[in-house]
Amino acid sequence: MTIAAANTTPAPKRIPRRSNLYFVWRGVLGDPVARIAAAIIAGMVLAAIFAPWIAPWPPNEANPELRLMPPGTRGHLLGLDNQGRDILSRLLYGARLTLLCGILPVLIGAAISVPLGLLGAWYRGMGAVIMRVMDVLFAFPMALLAILLAALMGPGIANMMIALVVTLIPYNTRVVYAAACLEREQAYVEAARAMATPDMKILLVEMLPNVVAASVVYSCTIIGAVVITAAGLSFLGLGVQPPTAEWGIMTSEGRSFIFNAPHIAAIPGLAITVLVMAFNLLGDSLRDSLDPRTRLRLVRPAKEKR
Amino acid sequence: MENLIEIRNLSKTFRIRRGGFFTRETVLNHAVRDISVDIRKGEILGCVGGSGSGKSTLGRMILRLIEADGGSITHGGRDLRRLSAEELRQHRRRAQIVFQDPLQSLNPRRTVAENVARPMLNFGMAPSAAARRVDELLEMVGLDPRQAHRYPHEFSGGQCQRIAIARALALEPEFLFLDEPVSALDVSIQAQILNLLQRLQKELGLTYLFVSHDLKIVREFCDRTMVMYRGKLLESGGSDQVYRAPLHPFTQDFLGTVLHLRRDGRWERAAERAEDLEGAPPPIASEHCPYVTNCTHRLDRCMTADPALLPAGDERAVACFLHDPRFAAQPQENRKPIPTGVSA
Numbered sequence: 001m002t003i004a005a006a007n008t009t010p011a012p013k014r015i016p017r018r019s020n021l022y023f024v025w026r027g028v029l030g031d032p033v034a035r036i037a038a039a040i041i042a043g044m045v046l047a048a049i050f051a052p053w054i055a056p057w058p059p060n061e062a063n064p065e066l067r068l069m070p071p072g073t074r075g076h077l078l079g080l081d082n083q084g085r086d087i088l089s090r091l092l093y094g095a096r097l098t099l100l101c102g103i104l105p106v107l108i109g110a111a112i113s114v115p116l117g118l119l120g121a122w123y124r125g126m127g128a129v130i131m132r133v134m135d136v137l138f139a140f141p142m143a144l145l146a147i148l149l150a151a152l153m154g155p156g157i158a159n160m161m162i163a164l165v166v167t168l169i170p171y172n173t174r175v176v177y178a179a180a181c182l183e184r185e186q187a188y189v190e191a192a193r194a195m196a197t198p199d200m201k202i203l204l205v206e207m208l209p210n211v212v213a214a215s216v217v218y219s220c221t222i223i224g225a226v227v228i229t230a231a232g233l234s235f236l237g238l239g240v241q242p243p244t245a246e247w248g249i250m251t252s253e254g255r256s257f258i259f260n261a262p263h264i265a266a267i268p269g270l271a272i273t274v275l276v277m278a279f280n281l282l283g284d285s286l287r288d289s290l291d292p293r294t295r296l297r298l299v300r301p302a303k304e305k306r
Numbered sequence: 307m308e309n310l311i312e313i314r315n316l317s318k319t320f321r322i323r324r325g326g327f328f329t330r331e332t333v334l335n336h337a338v339r340d341i342s343v344d345i346r347k348g349e350i351l352g353c354v355g356g357s358g359s360g361k362s363t364l365g366r367m368i369l370r371l372i373e374a375d376g377g378s379i380t381h382g383g384r385d386l387r388r389l390s391a392e393e394l395r396q397h398r399r400r401a402q403i404v405f406q407d408p409l410q411s412l413n414p415r416r417t418v419a420e421n422v423a424r425p426m427l428n429f430g431m432a433p434s435a436a437a438r439r440v441d442e443l444l445e446m447v448g449l450d451p452r453q454a455h456r457y458p459h460e461f462s463g464g465q466c467q468r469i470a471i472a473r474a475l476a477l478e479p480e481f482l483f484l485d486e487p488v489s490a491l492d493v494s495i496q497a498q499i500l501n502l503l504q505r506l507q508k509e510l511g512l513t514y515l516f517v518s519h520d521l522k523i524v525r526e527f528c529d530r531t532m533v534m535y536r537g538k539l540l541e542s543g544g545s546d547q548v549y550r551a552p553l554h555p556f557t558q559d560f561l562g563t564v565l566h567l568r569r570d571g572r573w574e575r576a577a578e579r580a581e582d583l584e585g586a587p588p589p590i591a592s593e594h595c596p597y598v599t600n601c602t603h604r605l606d607r608c609m610t611a612d613p614a615l616l617p618a619g620d621e622r623a624v625a626c627f628l629h630d631p632r633f634a635a636q637p638q639e640n641r642k643p644i645p646t647g648v649s650a
Contacts (some may be wrong), residue, residue, distance in 0.1 A: 111631055187411035191470075195425035195477065196398035209415040291415075 010097060023096050030083060034100045034285030038276040040052070048095035056090035059245040068261040079089025081250070081264045082179070082257050088127035095247035097157070101230035101239070102223045102275070107160050109168035110219050116169070117176025118203050129140025131177060134170040142167050145227050150238035164226055171222065172215060179214040196202045221281025247272050311345040311368060312483060316377035317537075318363055337363040339524070339537040339596075340377070345481070348516040350507060352545060354521055354560070360537035361517040365483040368515065369401050370394060381481070399429065402474035406486040408466035412458040412473075419454035422473045427478065443472040447502060456561050464495035470501065475506065484516045488523065498513065500527055510613030521561060525549045533557045536596040539615055543622030553624040556597045595626070603628055 020220035030032045036174065047054065056075070063084035071079040071087075078087040118126030137145065184207070231248015233239035238247045242253075245267040254265030285289045338360040345351050353361045366372040368379055370386060378387040380501050381401065383393040389397055400648040405411035412421045441451035446544055447468040458466055467487060468527040484503065488496040500523065507514060518524050524531055525545050532542040533554065541554040552558045595601065607627050615625040 174566045185408055188413045190371060191403065191405065191411045191473070192413075192424070194371055194398065194403045195473070196395045196428050197424065198428075201428075206413050206416075210413070 009035065019175060024286065024289045028282070028285050031285050031288075033281050037278040037285070038275055038283040040274060041282065044099060044275060044278075046094050047092050048099055049090040051096060051202050053090075054091045055086075057086035057089040058083060059090045059093040062247050068257060068264070071263055071267075076297070078267050079261075079263045081254065082261070087250075087264065087267055088244040091268060094247045094250060094268065095271075097240055097244065098227060098230075098248065098272070098275070099248040101157070101161065101164070101248075102227040104278075105168055105226055105230075106163035106219045106223050108161075109172055110163070110164045110215055112210075113169045114212065114215055115174035117215075118180050120173070120177050122199065122203055122207075130173070134173050137166070137170040140176075142171075143229055143232055146233055147236060147238065155238050155241065156266060157240055160230060160233050163286030164230060165236075167229070168222065168226065172218060175218045176211055176215050179211045180207060181189070183210050186286070198292070213287055215289040216290065217283045220279045224272075224277040224279045227272055227276060266280065307618055308347045310347040310382065311515075312378075312582050313341060313343045313345075313364075313368070313559075314378045314379045316341045316364070316367060317370060318360075318367060325589060329531075336537050338367070338374075341534075341537075341539045342377075343532055343542060345515060345537060347480075348511055348514055349383075349529045350527060352531040353515060353522035354519060354524050354531060355534035356519065358536070359534040361534055362485050363537075364534070365485055365515050365517055368423045368481075368484055369403055370397065371403070397427075399477040400479050401481040402477060402479040403447040403483045404467070404470050404487045404587060405488050408463055408470050409444060409458055411470050412466060412598065414458055417455050417457055418461070418469050421458065422469065422476060423456070425476045426471060429563055440472075442468070443476055445570065446475070446506070447472045457513075462495075463491050464499060466521070467491060467495075467499050471499075471502065471506070475510070478510075478559050479512070481513045481515070484514055486518050487516075489520060491520060496523070499550075503527075515648055525532060533560065538596045538612075538625065539624055540597070540626070541617075541622070541624045543618075543620065547620060547622060553622070554597075554626045555601045555603050555628070559600070559602075637639075 002303040007037045019133050028038050051059075056077075063080065063086075066073060066076070066080050067082055067084035069076065069078065069080045073079055076088065078091065081087055081090070094304070101221050116130055120130040140148065146160075146167045149166055152164065189202060189206060199204065226264050227248065230239055231246070232252060234241075234246055234249045235252035240249055242249060250268035251265050251272065254261070254263075254268070257264050308514050316338060317336070317340050318338040320337055322333045322335055333628040335360075341360075341364060343351075352365065355361050361487065363372055367374045368381070370388065370389070371578045374387060384393070384397075386397065412418075418426075419437065422440045423433070424537055426439060427433065429436055431439070440454060444451045444454060444563055448464045449465060449468050451470070453461075461469065471487075487503070488499050492498060500533070503514070504527070506512060514528075515523065516528055526547050530543065531545045531550075533556065534546070535556050541552065543550060548557065550562065552561055583624075593612060594610060595613055598604060598608045601608065605627050613625045613627045613630060615623050618624045618629050
C-alpha cells in the first residue's frame, strides 16, 4: 500500500495540491481531439479579434462585377457572395458576432440556471415552483420561444441575446437540478450537515463543484444550438440586421443562390459546423479533466514521459 | 455508570407520498416506534436488526440529521429536540457520525485534507491550525499525512473509512454514531478498522452507538447489544448474555439465521431464512407485537397488544409476553428451544 511505502522512504517533500486549472490545461493538451478543438476555437477567437488587420477587404465592400464568383477567384480566396462582397473578409468579421451570440447567452444562462437548479434541489418547495415555471418555458419549442421574445422586445442584438438567455435557462436548469438532486442524496452532504456546515456552504463549497461539471459539458454542447438559433433569429430580421456580417445571416442569404453559387451558403455553414463540433469535443474533454476520478488518467502519460 | 444519552419513547414516522396531485395517498412508515434506551458514558452500544428496522434512523435522530416525531433525547442533560440553532451547532461538536460507504461520505472533489479540515473551519479554526490538526488526525487513524493532498478515490475503502473517522474526530466529539462502518469493507480490512475504533475509544474515552447487521462483529465489539425489529426495541442487555441466552423469539431466530449460515455455508437457504424473518407487513400498525407474524411462540395476547420493554434481570430488558410475569401462559421450562436450522 502507498502508505506503508511512504513511511519507509525518507520524507519526500509534500506535493502541493494541483489546481483545477492545471488539470484542465493538462487534460486538454493531453487529448489530441481536444487539442484540435481548442486550437480551432482559439483560431476563431483570434480571427474575430484581429479581423480588421487580417481581412483582405472591408466586409461590406461590394464588387458587383465579380458577384457569385466561386472560391479561388483572384484576390478572393473564398469567393464572393451575391452582392460581390468578399466571403473570407465577411467570415472573419462575422466571427465576432457569431462567437458573441453563441457564447455570451450560454454564460449568462449558466450563471442564472446553476443557482436556480442548486437552490431548487436543496429547498424542495422552491424547487417544485422553479421546475414548474421551467416546464412552462419548456412547452414552447426553443426557436419559437426565442422568436416570440425577440418579437415582443423588438429587433436588435441585445434583445436577441436576452431572448436566447431566457430560452436557454430551462434546459440548463434542468441539467443542474437533476445533478444536484443526485448529489443531495450522497452521504457526503449528510456528513456536511452533521459537521454543522451552513446550508449555503454545503451548496456552494460542497455540492457546486460536483454539479457544475454537468453544466459545463451541457453548456459546451448547447453553444452550437444557440449559434443556429441566433442565425435563425437574424434571418427573420429579429437579431443582427442584414448588412452586418454574421455567419447565420450569411448562410441564410446564400440560401437563394444555393444552386448557382453553393459556396455562399456552404462556407459560413461549414464554419458554424466546425465551431459547434469544436465546442462539443472540448466539452467532453473538459468534463473528464474536471472530474478528479478520471483526470489522473489524463495526466499520468505526461508524467511518465518525463 | 453515568448515562451520556437518554432516549425516552422516541418515535419517527416517515410519510411517503405516492401518486399524482389528485390521487395522492400517504403511506406511513413507522421507522422508529416508542424506543427508550440509555447510552452510558464510555460504552459501545451495539444495535442489530434487519434492514428497515430503524437502526440508522435512531442514530440519525440522536445527531439531529432526522427530526424525531415524538419522545425525547437528552445528551448530557440537554434536550436535543429543543435546541436553538446555535445550540444545535454546538451539539455537532459533541456527536459525530461515521457512514457505511466510506467513499461516498467524502466529497470526491475535495482533497483528503480539505475533507478533514472542513468541520474545524466551520467552527472558526484558522486554516493553518486546521492543517496541523489534519496531520495529527491522519496520524492518529494510521494514515500518512503526506498523502493528504490526494483525492478520496485514490484510497482504498479501508483507508477512506480511516479518513472518515479522522474527520468525525476532528471536533473532538464524545459520542460517535457508527452507521455500519465496516459492512462495506473486505473482511480482512474490517478487523483493522474495528481495532482502530476500539483503540480510539479507549484513548479518547469515546462513547459509540454501533449499528450493524453483522451479529458476529457486534458480539465481539460491543459491551451491550440492543435488538431492533420494525422500529421496535425488542431486547437489550450485555452482549455476552444476549448472545448466550437470547430471550426474545426474534433474537433467537435472528441468531439462528447466522448460526445456520455459518454451520453449512449454504447462502441461498440462509438468505431465504433472513427474508422469512422480515415477514409480511403486519395488518395493524401498533396494536400487536411486531414479530407476531413469524413468531413460533405466539400467544393469543400477542395479536391484540404490544408487549412493553420490561426489565428481565441482570440489566437486561425484553419486550415479549413470554417474559412478562403477568402474562406468561406457559411455565418457563415447558417452552421448547427454537431449532437453529431451517424448519420450513
